[in-house]
Amino acid sequence: MDKPCLHSYIKTRLLLGLIATQTHNELTTAYEQDVVSCRTHRRIRSKQELKAWVTPEESPLTEVRQKLFEEKTMFVMFFMTNGPLLIHQVPAGTPINAIYYRDECLKSIVKKLDKKRASSTANHVKLHHDNAPLHMNNILVNYFQEEKIKIMAHPSYSPHLAPPDF
Known part of the structure; x- marks a missing residue:
């Protein structure tokens, strides 16, 4: 099952009043363990946490940033x-x-x-x-x-x- 279909299935089950762990268990039983993770939130680090001391010879660390808006389907x-x-x-x-x-x-x-x-x-x-x-x-x-x-x-x-x- 592709990712957008999984998202719509999860949202539909949520609208039907089922709890997230029950939906996760159904998906893992049907499509094996690695098809969906049970991650509930994403942590975005602040600018203060991204600061780091580097020596003059080193290049600064590259931080990949999230887009302003995620693509919607x-x-x-x-x-x-x-x-x-x-x-x-x-x-x-x-x-x-x-x-x-x-x-x-x-x-x-x-x-x-x-x-x-x-x-x-x-x-x-x-x-x-x-x-x-x-x-x-x-x-x-x-x-x-x-x-x-x-x-x-x-x-x-x-x-x-x-x-x-x-």
Whole structure:
């Protein structure tokens, strides 16, 4: 399992209310001991601690410093009642628009649902997401109608839309 997927799994388990040691134990049992460490914080040294006396012949010690901002990774996640269905990592610098959301996320969800519930028809699929302008674009509304996906009503940009809430 790659590092971004591990991070999203850990965050999801935390949102579900599981303690960190329990999640760590699950990961080590599933993926062996060296896949994830149980480090809880990173210590950044102060300038005072970095000072050191050197002789005129010696060159000063080189200290590798952390970037001002760590690189962030965006994920698009889809859940079913029994757990995550799709975790899609968005490549760095890629803008998410209606076409990207339809082609990269929704089409793969429909394929996974067809495999998972082949006997069930598409009329039983209900999608619960916020009604942000991106999600309610004409391109997506037409795609939902083609695939017979029902959209559950939800206020735009609601902070209460979180996977553990339903």
